[in-house]
Each structure stands twice: as structure tokens, then as C-alpha cells.
Amino acid sequence: MTFNPLRNRLALAVQSSLLVLVAPAALAQTASAEPEARTLDTVQVTGSRIRKAEMESAVPVQVLTREDIQRTGFTSVADIVQNLTASGAALNTKFNSSGNFGFPPDGGGVGAGAATVDLRHLGAKRVLVLVDGIRWVNESSASGVGAAVDLNTIPLALIERIEVLEDGASSIYGSDAIAGVVNIITRRDAQGGSLDLNYGEYQDLGGGTWGADLGWGGSSDRAQWFVGASYFRQREIASSRFENASVPVPGTGLANGSSATPGGRFVFAPPGGNDTLGGLCPLATDPAGVPIPGTATCNITLPNDASFPGGTAVGDFIRFTTADRYNFAPNNLLLTPSERKSVFGQVRFEFTPQLSGYARVLYNTRTSANQAAPEPIFLGTDAGVYNPFAESTLVISARNPFNPFGFDLTTVGDDANLFLLGRRPVEGGRRRYTQDVDTWYAAGGLEGTLGVGARTWNWDVNLMRSESRAEQVNTGSYNIRRINEALGDPDACAAIAGCTPLNLFGGPGTITPAMLAFIQPIVRDESRNTLSLASANITGDLFQLPAGAFSFAAGLEYRKYEGSYTPDPITIAGEYNGVPSGATRGDYDVSEAYAEVSVPLMRDTVFGESLDLSLAGRYSDYSTFGGESTGKIGLRWQPVDELLLRMSYAEGFRAPSIGELYGTLSRFDATLVDPCSGAAVPSPACAADGVPAGYEQTNSQISLVTSGNAELEPERSRSLMVGSVWSPSFADEVAWSDRLDLGVTFYRHHITDAIQAPDAQAILERCIATREPAACASYDRSDRGQIIRFDAILANLGTIKTDGWDFTAAWTLPTRDWGRLRFDAKATWVTRYELVNESGDAEPRRPGVEVNNSAIPEWSGTLVTDWTQGPWSLAWTLRYIDRLTESCGGANGFAICDDSANDRNALGSTTYHDLQLAWQNTAWLRGTRFTLGVNNIGGKVPPVCLSCSLNGYDASTYDLPGRYWYARVGFDF
Structure with missing residues (x-):
């Protein structure tokens, strides 16, 4: 199949205009290659199972190539995808997430040391992570059974490219693909060896990171192979190194101590x-x-x-x-320590021209740590x-x-x-939580082609098993039973050994x-997540229509999930002074069948160049809740060579995770503000709630009883995407422009039956405001007014609605004597985000608001200016985060709250500037690369966040304070 040059140029434009623009010099490789008419092999792009020659589809897919990744200052997959403008708050190593974080209601634990990805601010559990199109095992946190993938288990050295689909895809891939899909494509065709060394640290803070990636690949007439090893180490940074992190909440003194x-x-x-x-x-x-x-x-x-x-x-x-x-704050960590080691390899062998097989293995081990103040x-x-x-x-x-x-x-x-x-026995020292996490993965399969008349169909069968196992050792905690014995009658104490x-x-x-x-004991907790998978797929052309081939894909998949969390015996026995929890153990399996078709409706008519319809459907049978069906429809219309219009509508679902289903009673410590506290004479509503005169809230950290729920139903979603890409011919190969690509996409996601625990603060306020019986029955007070119990059991309670716009622009100037210059811009505008609770009331989370360490900026964007000349390249990246507001909460009335009367504090807009210089020489060995870079070159400090739990800023939205500089050297041999 030979492409018209203009169509081929638009295909390249569609791909390039949707590339991730967070990496310095992104798209440099694509920009340097002139499109030319050629015959394209069929490829499979994330978001469709159908192999086709066209690179553009009915859904936008962002792509980061290996060259793009190598040009960044980032050292992990998570750092890269968390800097997408469509990304939301996700766990990373800037979260010192042990201590009082307790056990979240979903039973997933705190994920200490892990890093996840969130798309469209819908949560990491609603993003599906694939490796070569096959699911990856969920993380094991050692404090629960996780429901999201830890991207730190996938080393960068293994990756050829990253494809990101920001659209619902449950009908293509099954559960979890509500917010989108991250598909990591591994290296296959490397020739020879490579060694990459890197080092970086934060100016004035330290936190040195260094790593080494070693790879070797080759091929013969019938085989391809690639093996490698990766090492990464990151030193910790104490919270005391940053002024705003050395107090519980900046600007409020000890009020939140x-x-x-x-x-x-x-x-x-x-x-x-x-x-x-x-x-x-x-x-x-x-x-x-x-x-x-x-x-x-x-x-x-x-x-x-x-x-x-x-x-x-x-x-x-x-x-x-x-x-x-x-003041507990100086005891925490601003950046947590982590050490990762990985070995991996894959081989592909061609048995015949129509049949090949592959095997892929990985082992990754991580040691990380978190720290908290001496345990109270x-x-x-x-x-x-x-x-x-x-x-x-x-x-x-x-x-x-x-x-x-x-x-x-x-x-x-x-x-x-x-x-x-x-x-607080400071004599016992700080609490230290050390995690050892081992992840292994093994997959194998057969791939081939099948002649059906004059047509060729592609098929594959796959087997995969993967496991993540973690152990967490906690020092600095206490045994409450032994405290009880040591405080009692001294004669009874004397009768107990020790x-x-x-x-x-x-x-x-x-x-x-x-x-x-x-x-003071040593507390040891363990957790495990296992995924077993078998799948079979087939794709090809069924028959010819006047406008082209009627293509299809179909397949079967079976998956089994197993997970467990085993806390220390003293925790199970109720003797642990910290956060109590029971053991969790469970499993479930799912059998699925799907079908997808691509129907060409029109080619080269008065109504345009092409019009294509895509349809997909999937049926899933779960051992826990039964059957679930989803569907998807997409349209792709190219009215003229330089313009593409497309839309898709998709149904989706997310099955309850093992932790959500089988998590046992545990405790989560939440920071709540009791509206009845501080009044000399309680209001009638507070008096009715059992609050006496003169009541003051003793402790703002209120413990919530959480638990899984075996009766949970799946979450369900509807997604809409409408977009266009325009590559105007007047900007093609003219004096002022070599190419200009412009794109715009509207998205909408609507989730019902969202699995969540009731919001404790909202319930407390609703009880006092309305005396709603269900709300008031959720917690108990002592006869002195103190809240002593709060229930937060999981249920299908919530509804989430979000929509917004993505904008992209890529402009390449003609090559001159002084080099080649390219500008890449991407922006996301979130126009709506509504989270409605079980009572039909909107929660405070919305665009432009910071809530509980999680922000949804109305606008976020990046602009990359990339210059190349011979072996030199220079990239300047701007990253923009729109202004935010938050509730002053417990800091109400303090000078740092800029509008105490209206309970508002402003977090100003933030722009980061990153600079990178690179030089490469192919005359030394097979290639040598040197890179120097500085992220946040202006040394900007993140805005003060009054409502954030630790370190005075939102670690999921902003960089650590100050400049981060790095150096890299790479050799090909």
C-alpha cells in the first residue's frame, strides 16, 4: 500500500502533534526526518487491536520515543508520565507516605517507595498499564494489596517508547482503562552494547541520584535478542533542609502540631x-x-x-x-531514599516465515525507606x-x-x-519504615500469519505470570499491651519476663x-500481588468494500489475580501501638472475549478524502460480581489532505480490587476540624450531638475505621472524545516554516458507582448542619464530646464528572546555517471536575482547588524550544501550573491565609524553566553522548500549602524546592 505524500505527511503530523511535550528536545528525531512516499508495514497502535498501516486513528495517542526519553533529566518512567499536562496527583518518592497515613480505605496500603500514574485526575487505579500490550502486575506496598502499578518496577533501560492513550478503552483492554492506558514498548532490535551513566542532585538540598544502564542486543537471520541490567540509587533529603517543611504548616506556628x-x-x-x-x-x-x-x-x-x-x-x-x-515536621523526609536493581532480557525466534516465538523475563528489586517523628x-x-x-x-x-x-x-x-x-517518647528515636520489594515477570508466546484467500491475518497467543512481593520493617514503634503491663501493678510486672x-x-x-x-518491638509486615494471564488474538481484513478493506480484531483473555497482606503478629493480636489492621487475603478470576472492526465508509469523494467507522465490544465474566459488557464507537474523517476530524464514545468499567473487596477492619488517621470545637456555649445542633459546654477538640487527627466490602459492584463510566488535527499547507516548506501542526481535543468522562469511603469531614459537617440520621450514626462521641469512633466503610457511593480540552502545536522552522529550530507546545484546560458523594453533595475537589495533597489546575502546559546543529542540541522547556486556591481550615485567621474572612488561601501560578545541552560523537566507539542539564533553573520554591499533610507543599503537583542539575554520559559499543 503506497501513501500519497500529503496523506503521509498528515499521518506524521497527527503523531507528532500529540507527542508528550515534557521532555527537552522532544520530537527532534521525527522533526529531522523528511516524510517520503513509501510502503508501510502494518502496526498496532495503543487504543486498537487492529493492525493497519495508518499511524493516525480515531483516538489520540501520545508517544515518547527512546531518543526523547534519553534527552530528559528524569530517571524513572513515573517522572516522565507524571509530567504530562493531563496527569493528576499520583504517588512518587517525594511522598513520605508512612506514619500517620495509616491504611487507606481501599486496602491498598500507603505504597511507600512506589510511583504511579494518574490521568485526567481520576486516580491511579483507573489507569491501565501495559507492557508490550500485556498487563503488568499491581504494586505490593507491604502495608496492603495495591490496585495500581508501581512504575518503579520498570527500568528505563528496557524501554523503546511509551504510548499514552487518554481515552476510555475498556472495550479494547478490559477493566481499569477508564481514564486511559499507558503502554510501555520494550526494546527489540538493539545492535551491540550500550552503557549510560548519570548523576544529579538538588542544589542546597543534596539528595544525590546516580544510576547505570547496561544493555546488549543483536540479531541473526532468525533471532533477535536484548539483555540488560539497570541500577539506580537516590539519597534521602531531610525535611529540616527546607524551611517550609520544618514546621507542621508554614506560617501557623505550632497550631497544627x-x-x-x-x-x-x-x-x-x-x-x-x-x-x-x-x-x-x-x-x-x-x-x-x-x-x-x-x-x-x-x-x-x-x-x-x-x-x-x-x-x-x-x-x-x-x-x-x-x-x-x-513540632514533628523536621523528623520527616522531603525526598525518600530508594535503591533499585534490575535485570531483564527477551529473545524472539523465527521458526518459519509465518511463525515466530518470544520469551521475556524481568527481575526488579527495590529497597526504600520512609521516616516519621518518634511515635506518640x-x-x-x-x-x-x-x-x-x-x-x-x-x-x-x-x-x-x-x-x-x-x-x-x-x-x-x-x-x-x-x-x-x-x-511522645523521643528516647525511642524516629520511626523508620524500610521496604524490600521484589518483582519478577515472565512471559512467552507465539506469533504468526495466516493466509486466508488472498489476505493475510496476524495472530498471537500469550502466557504471562508476574508477582510483586514486599516486606516492610518498622522500627521505633511500641507494643501497647506491654505498655499496659509496664504501667500497671509493679508486682504483676515483675512476674513478666523482661x-x-x-x-x-x-x-x-x-x-x-x-x-x-x-x-519497643521490630514490626514486620508482608504483602503480595500475583497476576496470571493467557490471551489469544487475531486481526486482519475480512473483505473489500468500495472504500477499502473491512478489518477486524478478536480475541480471548483469561486473568487470575491473587493478593495478600500479612501484618506482624502483634498487629493482628491488637498489640501494635500504631495503626491497627487485620490480614487480607483474596483472589478472583475473569474470562473475556472481545471483537473490534474498522469499516471504511468513504474514500476520495466530494465529501472528503476518507471516512472510517470503528466499533468494539467486550464481554467480561468475573468470579466476584458476574458479567459486564462494554462498547466503543469511533469516527475518523479526513475532509481534505491537511485536516483530520475524529471522535469516539466509549463505555468502561473498573472491577473492585482485592483490597477493596477483602480488606479487613483497619484504621486510617484523618485530619478533621470539628465544627463544634471552641464555643463556650455549644450550638443547639452541637448540644444535640453530645457536645458539652466549653468543649475543645483534643486532637485534630481522628481515627477512621475502614474496611473492604465483598458486595461491591464495579465502577462504570462513559467517555467522549472529539478532536481535530490541522497541518496547513501554507506553512509547509516555505521561507518561514518547514511544518506547522495544530491539534485540539475535547474530552469528557462520567463515572458512576465510584468506589470510595464516605468523606469524614463532609459527614461531620452534614450531621451538625442538618442532623441527618445516617450522617450522625457514622461516628461516636465520648461523654466529654470527643470523637472516639468514625466509620468509613467502602461502598459504591460516588459520581465523578470531568471534561476539558487539550491543545497542541508543533512548529518547525527551515534548516539554516545556524541549525534547526523547533517549538512544541501542549496545554490542558480542565473546565469541569465534580465529585458527588453518597448524599448527592459536591465534594470540594474541583478545577483550580487544592484539597488533601491533590490539585487540579485549570490550566497546565509545556513549551519546548529545541535547537540542533550538527552534534550539538540545546533544549529549553517551560512548564506552567495555573494558580490554585485552598481552604485555610485549621489555619483560619493566620496571617499566611490571604483571605481568612472567606476561608481562602491562594497558591500562585508557577512556571518552571529547564535547560539541557547535549553533544554526541559517532567517531568515538560506535557513539558517545554527553549531556548537562538543570531543571527549575530559577530555583523556584513551591507555593505554601496549608492543607497538605507534609512538608508544606503539594508533592504531586510541584517540584522540590531549588535547582536540580544532572549530567549523563553514554557509550555505544
Whole structure:
């Protein structure tokens, strides 16, 4: 099949105008090659199973070639795809995601050390990741059963190109392809060896990263092979290195600090009395005002000169205020450490001209870590940690040698008088979570051609099995049962091997090594995700129509998912002082059949050059919820050689994951603002909710009980895409332009039955505002008004609607004596994002708003200016993020909140400038490459985020503060 040059040029323009524009010098290879009329082999492009010669289709596919990837300063697949303008908030190594993040309701764990991709702000679980068109195993976080792929398991050295489809594709690929598909194509035809070395770090912060990629490939008359190895290491950066990250929330002092202090905070009542006292033990200070460790006595006096037994020293017990809160922020990490090692290989062998086979293997191991402040210990009836050892069976004996009050502090029954004891034992050191994650993958199959009359059909059969297994070791945590024993009767403690009476009253430095040895365990958790797959596909032309061949693709696929999460035995037993969780184990399988056809309706008529219709349908039978059918329709119209119009409408679905189905009861700590807190006289609604006069919220971190739900139904979606690509002939090979390509695409996604937990803050506010019975039944308060239980069980509750526009422009100037210049621009405009909860109310997440470490900028864009001359190339990239607003929340009234009266804080627009210089020489070995680059050359600091959990900024949207410089050298031999 020979192409008309103009049509071929438009085909290339369609592809190039939709390329990802985040990489410096993107499209340089495409730009340097002049299109020429030639016969094209059939190819399969992401978004369709039908092999065809045309490169443009009814859906836009963005492509990053290996050359584009090599010209970036990024060191992982995730860094590349997370910088797409259509990408949303996704996990990466800038998230220090252990500690109080707890267990998310979906049962997937916190994914510490992993990196995922989110398209259209619909969540990583709604993006399907393929490798060579075949699914990749989901990540294993060691704290749950993940529902998204960890892109850190796929080394860059293995990749030939990345194809990104930002359209629903469930009828083509099945579940999870609601927001789009990322298809990673591996290297096949490399000749000889290559070695790439790289190093980079953040100016003023450190965080050095270095890596090495080694590859070797070759071919014979009947075989192709490629093998390689990859190494990557990233050093950590402490939060204390960045001023805005060294406080809980920048500009608010200690208002958002922790109520668990090294000195201790105590809220209790005397025996038989009705006076509740709250405060903390202060330390004596030296003449310079520096606290003296071990000098707190905690002796107090009561109103009306009444005193506790054991002492009447006045002033040793003071009222707890904001100034006494603990600053946990400097203990966290700004960038988490990670080390990855990979080996991989694949071979393809041609048995006959019509039959070939392949085998592909990979092993990847990762060691990563997260860090948090010394773990707090919360005891008492208001602790809200859902642990009887802390809340309902604890007795701090009067005989405990460190109890200064002379009577029992108890949480038992009607005599309970200990409401809250918050102590942060800094003697035990920071919490450190270290993950070891092993991923292996093996696939094999046969491919061939089949003659059907005068036509040739392509077929393939594939088998794949992959597993991700993780272990997490946690140091710096505590055993709450042993804390209970060490605080009790000293005689009972003496009868327990290793038990040493515990001092929670003496201030920092008074917990001895012997005490720590009894209460501080090493906690080990494990998780596993396994995917087994078998598929068979066939594609070809069925018959000839007046406008062209009627093409089809059809296939069968079987998949089995298995997953488990096994927490440490002390966690299962309820003895872990941190976030409790039960074990999770489950599996399910699915059998599927699909068919796709391409129908040419018109060729070279008065109505245009071509008009094509594509149809696809898929049926999936799940062992968990039964059958599900999806369909897709697409139109591609080329009215003239230089203009292409296209649209698609697709149905989609996402099956509940193992964690969502089988996750057992666990806890997630959320930061909530109680609307009843702080009023001298509670409102009628608060009074009806059980809030007494003078109530103040003790702790803003409220624990939510979460759990999977075996009765979940799949999420369902509808997607619409309408777009065009124009390559005007007046800009083709003229004095001012060699080529100009312009594209625009409108997208819309509508998801129903979205799987989510009820939003706790919204439920709390709805109960107080409306006294809705269902909302008020979701949580419990103590008789003192404190929230002590909040249920957040998964259900098919939500509806998500989003739409927007993508714009692309690529302009190449004619080659001059001074070189070749090219401009590439891409922008995304999000016009709507609505998340409606179970009560039909819109959640606060929408375009232009920052909520819970996740932003949806109305506008985001990139502009790449690329110059090449001989062996030299220079690329200048601008990355733009539109301004955002957020709620001031707990920081309301602080000066840093620029509109406290309206509860609004502004995050200004941000533009990053990246610069890269490269030189290559083919005379040295088979090729030598040198690259120097600086990302964020202006050293821009991310805008302060009041509502973000850690480090004072949104790590999913912005770069780390300051410049990142890097150097690379590559050799081909």
C-alpha cells in the first residue's frame, strides 16, 4: 500500500502533534526526518487491536520515543508520565507516605517507595498499564494489596517508547482503562552494547541520584535478542533542609502540631471528683531557660486548695496551650531514599516465515525507606485509637513508682478517670519504615500469519505470570499491651519476663533503655500481588468494500489475580501501638472475549478524502460480581489532505480490587476540624450531638475505621472524545516554516458507582448542619464530646464528572546555517471536575482547588524550544501550573491565609524553566553522548500549602524546592 505524500505527511503530523511535550528536545528525531512516499508495514497502535498501516486513528495517542526519553533529566518512567499536562496527583518518592497515613480505605496500603500514574485526575487505579500490550502486575506496598502499578518496577533501560492513550478503552483492554492506558514498548532490535551513566542532585538540598544502564542486543537471520541490567540509587533529603517543611504548616506556628509532647499531656479527674484537669508536665530550666531533662514532677493542686495525695507543689502542672504542641515536621523526609536493581532480557525466534516465538523475563528489586517523628503514645478513654489496651482496660497503678498522683489512673468502667495521656517518647528515636520489594515477570508466546484467500491475518497467543512481593520493617514503634503491663501493678510486672515499670510522667530522658527494650518491638509486615494471564488474538481484513478493506480484531483473555497482606503478629493480636489492621487475603478470576472492526465508509469523494467507522465490544465474566459488557464507537474523517476530524464514545468499567473487596477492619488517621470545637456555649445542633459546654477538640487527627466490602459492584463510566488535527499547507516548506501542526481535543468522562469511603469531614459537617440520621450514626462521641469512633466503610457511593480540552502545536522552522529550530507546545484546560458523594453533595475537589495533597489546575502546559546543529542540541522547556486556591481550615485567621474572612488561601501560578545541552560523537566507539542539564533553573520554591499533610507543599503537583542539575554520559559499543 503506497501513501500519497500529503496523506503521509498528515499521518506524521497527527503523531507528532500529540507527542508528550515534557521532555527537552522532544520530537527532534521525527522533526529531522523528511516524510517520503513509501510502503508501510502494518502496526498496532495503543487504543486498537487492529493492525493497519495508518499511524493516525480515531483516538489520540501520545508517544515518547527512546531518543526523547534519553534527552530528559528524569530517571524513572513515573517522572516522565507524571509530567504530562493531563496527569493528576499520583504517588512518587517525594511522598513520605508512612506514619500517620495509616491504611487507606481501599486496602491498598500507603505504597511507600512506589510511583504511579494518574490521568485526567481520576486516580491511579483507573489507569491501565501495559507492557508490550500485556498487563503488568499491581504494586505490593507491604502495608496492603495495591490496585495500581508501581512504575518503579520498570527500568528505563528496557524501554523503546511509551504510548499514552487518554481515552476510555475498556472495550479494547478490559477493566481499569477508564481514564486511559499507558503502554510501555520494550526494546527489540538493539545492535551491540550500550552503557549510560548519570548523576544529579538538588542544589542546597543534596539528595544525590546516580544510576547505570547496561544493555546488549543483536540479531541473526532468525533471532533477535536484548539483555540488560539497570541500577539506580537516590539519597534521602531531610525535611529540616527546607524551611517550609520544618514546621507542621508554614506560617501557623505550632497550631497544627501534635498534642503528644515529649513532656507529656494529661487530662484526668481526681477520684470521686467532678473537676477535669488538663495540662502537661513542664521541666525545670537552667538560668539560660533551657529545660533540664528529668526535672518534671507533675505534682499539682486542685481548685479551692484541695490537693492530691502525694504532694502539693504548685505550678508543676500547667494548662496545655498551642505553644506546648510538638513540632514533628523536621523528623520527616522531603525526598525518600530508594535503591533499585534490575535485570531483564527477551529473545524472539523465527521458526518459519509465518511463525515466530518470544520469551521475556524481568527481575526488579527495590529497597526504600520512609521516616516519621518518634511515635506518640495515646492512652485514655478519649484516645480514639480503637485499642482496649489504651482505652478500656488500662490501669496506671498508684503503686507504679513513677505515678506522682498517689491514686490509680484508670480507663475501666464507671470509675474511669483517665481521659487522655499523650506522651511522645523521643528516647525511642524516629520511626523508620524500610521496604524490600521484589518483582519478577515472565512471559512467552507465539506469533504468526495466516493466509486466508488472498489476505493475510496476524495472530498471537500469550502466557504471562508476574508477582510483586514486599516486606516492610518498622522500627521505633511500641507494643501497647506491654505498655499496659509496664504501667500497671509493679508486682504483676515483675512476674513478666523482661517487664520494667514505665515512666511516662518524668519528661524527656526518663524512659530508660531497659524500659524501651520491653515495650519497643521490630514490626514486620508482608504483602503480595500475583497476576496470571493467557490471551489469544487475531486481526486482519475480512473483505473489500468500495472504500477499502473491512478489518477486524478478536480475541480471548483469561486473568487470575491473587493478593495478600500479612501484618506482624502483634498487629493482628491488637498489640501494635500504631495503626491497627487485620490480614487480607483474596483472589478472583475473569474470562473475556472481545471483537473490534474498522469499516471504511468513504474514500476520495466530494465529501472528503476518507471516512472510517470503528466499533468494539467486550464481554467480561468475573468470579466476584458476574458479567459486564462494554462498547466503543469511533469516527475518523479526513475532509481534505491537511485536516483530520475524529471522535469516539466509549463505555468502561473498573472491577473492585482485592483490597477493596477483602480488606479487613483497619484504621486510617484523618485530619478533621470539628465544627463544634471552641464555643463556650455549644450550638443547639452541637448540644444535640453530645457536645458539652466549653468543649475543645483534643486532637485534630481522628481515627477512621475502614474496611473492604465483598458486595461491591464495579465502577462504570462513559467517555467522549472529539478532536481535530490541522497541518496547513501554507506553512509547509516555505521561507518561514518547514511544518506547522495544530491539534485540539475535547474530552469528557462520567463515572458512576465510584468506589470510595464516605468523606469524614463532609459527614461531620452534614450531621451538625442538618442532623441527618445516617450522617450522625457514622461516628461516636465520648461523654466529654470527643470523637472516639468514625466509620468509613467502602461502598459504591460516588459520581465523578470531568471534561476539558487539550491543545497542541508543533512548529518547525527551515534548516539554516545556524541549525534547526523547533517549538512544541501542549496545554490542558480542565473546565469541569465534580465529585458527588453518597448524599448527592459536591465534594470540594474541583478545577483550580487544592484539597488533601491533590490539585487540579485549570490550566497546565509545556513549551519546548529545541535547537540542533550538527552534534550539538540545546533544549529549553517551560512548564506552567495555573494558580490554585485552598481552604485555610485549621489555619483560619493566620496571617499566611490571604483571605481568612472567606476561608481562602491562594497558591500562585508557577512556571518552571529547564535547560539541557547535549553533544554526541559517532567517531568515538560506535557513539558517545554527553549531556548537562538543570531543571527549575530559577530555583523556584513551591507555593505554601496549608492543607497538605507534609512538608508544606503539594508533592504531586510541584517540584522540590531549588535547582536540580544532572549530567549523563553514554557509550555505544
